[in-house]
Amino acid sequence: MEKELRKDIMTMFVYADNAATTSVSNTALEAMLPFLTENYGNPSSLYSFAQKSTEALAEARAVVAKCINAEPKEIYFTSGGSEADNQAIISAAKLGARRGKKHLISTKFEHHAVLHTLKALEKDGYEVTLLDVHEDGVVRLEDVKAAVREDTCLVSVMFANNEIGTVQPIKEIGAFCREKGIPFHTDAVQAGGHMPIDVVDMNIDMLALSGHKFHAPKGVGILYAKKTMPLFTLIEGGAQERGKRAGTENVAGIVAFAAALKESCDNMEANNAKIIPMRDKLIAELSKIPHSRVNGSLEHHVPGTVNMCFEGIEGESLLLWLDAKGICASSGSACTSGSLDPSHVLLSLGLPHEVAHGSLRLSIGEYNTMEEIDHIIATVPEVVAYLRNMSPVWDALEKGERPHLI
Amino acid sequence: MALYSDKVMDHFQNPRNVGKIDDADGVGEVGNAKCGDIMRMYIKVEDGIIADCKFNTFGCGSAIATSSMATELIKGKSVEEALQLSNKAVVEALDGLPPAKIHCSVLAEQAVRAAVKDYYDKNGIEYNAEEFVICDCDHCH
Known part of the structure; x- marks a missing residue:
């Protein structure tokens, strides 16, 4: 033997x-290369040379928005899924605290980008309820309903689990949260480009995606935040991303992200x-x-x-x-x-x-x-x-x- | 850099002395399936010398490699010498282990001690029980 x-x-x-990462597709690579070589202008610069970057950024935002049925101004480019999850959860927590609501609901089998953020919030006096995912790895809407309190300021349930691949009843949970007026976030890193996502139909307020799970390069992701959902800034500095995420944009990565997501959704x-x-x-x-x-x-x-x-x-x-x-x-x-x-x-x-x-x-x-x-x-x-x-x-x-x- | 040294990978992929000894003079089992490592060590003693030694291990790459190395280090040695085997010696012989895997070498040391203890017990040989305290760390409970 x-x-x-x-x-x-x-x-x-x-x-x-x-599910850990993917190779960069030819489509994404070809789309990004010009922004590493000839079109290297800073999108914030005034001269026409840099406008190519500015335009590419706007176009990428529109493409991404369309893939998940959002509006371009609801898309914030980030360094990846973890940053997007952090920003979504912290935003909802801070907003909640202003209204005296400091209870968050999530699930036991979230990615650590969610679980560790919640753990940090617990140290700051927030209360967290982690829902059971049952033997089949699927959260039950009834459990969400039972866990909701007067002071609940966020429900965060992942779209699909990264280890076992189970898909959660996002639309149903979203509808319930919408009815209750509770912000609803989903870490959709494992679903993006692999399953249809419609933020309107699924009642999603905030959603995280990571490019390298669908053949874009590592180091680029998005946070979708519904336009009525106030975001707090994690990275202070310049006015990029509507003032919600400072730092010169990763133009090549963003262009590749949009190209890869579109290709994955189209196919x-x-x-x-x-x-x-x-x-x-x-x-x-x-x-x-x-x-x-x-x-x-x-x-x-x-x-x-x-x-x-x-x-x-x-x-x-x-x-x-x-x-x-x-x-x-x-x-x-x-x-x-x-x-x-x-x-x-x-x-x-x-x-x-x-x-x-x-x-x-x-x-x-x-x-x-x-x-x-x-x-x-x-x-x-x-x-x-x-x-x-x-x-x-x-x-x-x-x-x-x-x-x-x- | 790879997770493991070439030596560890060699002992993982070509483990020495895998198996059981049906008429073993001493058998020791340490670890806990719950924490992910169980080692079972068999020794055959002739004239106070460990004439043969085999192991069975459930565990990660370094658990298998440390078991294998431990059998190599005690085979042909006297029982007393085998008792002197330290986890550090196992780690050194394997050209090092990642910090999170040091506990595997501790298990290997203890598997040897457990097998010797069993041999002593079976043969009515007296020993100082304090020398045979088996791992009581969090990992093993």
Whole structure:
């Protein structure tokens, strides 16, 4: 078995971590290049040379707005999803405090950009309620309703979860918040460019996107804020972004962001028609591994993300072996992040620690091929079997000294 | 820089002494599946020398590598020498570990001690119990 595992190392390179980041598309690259070379003017400068940058910025804003059915002046370019989430939450919190409202509602499995911002607010005297996400990784509207108080100043629920890919009832939660007059924010970083987003129809007041999740470069994102939603400034300085975000604009990045988002939205159906059969095959084949489970509801799901647990093994060992076999994947496993606790997302589903340690996230995109999926399908069971073979936990499970949990 | 040294990766990908010893003279198991690492160490003792040693580990790359290295370091040594194995020696032999992974080397040291303790217990050999306090850190509970 050992020998078998070591042969054919690096026979193929498969990038299956598109939820972490993606490559820059040709469209985005071509769109941005002129703004790194000939059109390098500062959009705030007066002369006509710089107007090319100013115009590109305005055009990018309009393109992005159209993709999510917003107005251009409701789009604020940021350094990425984390900054946008921070600004949205802090804005709602400060606005709330002015009205004597210091209670915020979110969920247990948000990205840390949200959770850590909320934690910081708690230290400043705010109260935070984190909603349960149930075994299927889907927030219930009834839970939101039950958690709302007189002094609630924000509801923040992610559009799609980054680790397990479950999609939340955004439109319903948005409608409820709208009716109650409570600002509603969604971290849509995993959904942007992969699922239709309509901020009007979905009753969204604030929304964060990150470009590098849909083939724009890293370091550029947006905060959408409905025009009636007052924003507070996190970065003080110049009057860029309507005074809400200082700093000379990342023109090339912004242009690429708009080009990539438009391309992803225009081709969404075709891309998903390619991605979903690959995802389904992965799930069908890897589920054949005994004592494995798929995490999160598949009924409400982003197209490309698969999260599974394999009992009796630990995620980092699995990832290191997959890496040796040319497969880039990730895990909610603790060890990769330097903390010893398993993923807060998997724990929020109610998974026991020992099961949550053995997780694998594969996230595929339209650039993947069925051949690559076959390589993953051939490799994962082999590595899982090898690691189980040397695992005392698996040994105990097999001997019946320890009950199988999945 | 890669997360792990070449030595760690070598012991992870080509672990030495993986397996079980059915008629082991001592077996020690440390760690906790909840915190993500369990090591089980088997020793075969002949004339006070560790004639054979094998391990089974559930854990991350460094947990497997430290187990493997620990078996290498004690094989052929006397039981008393094996007891002197420190986690630091395991870390050094692996050309270092990331700070968050040092606890894996502590587990490897303790797996050896647990196996020796089991050998002492089975053979009625007296020892100072204080020397065999098994990890009580937060990670293991």
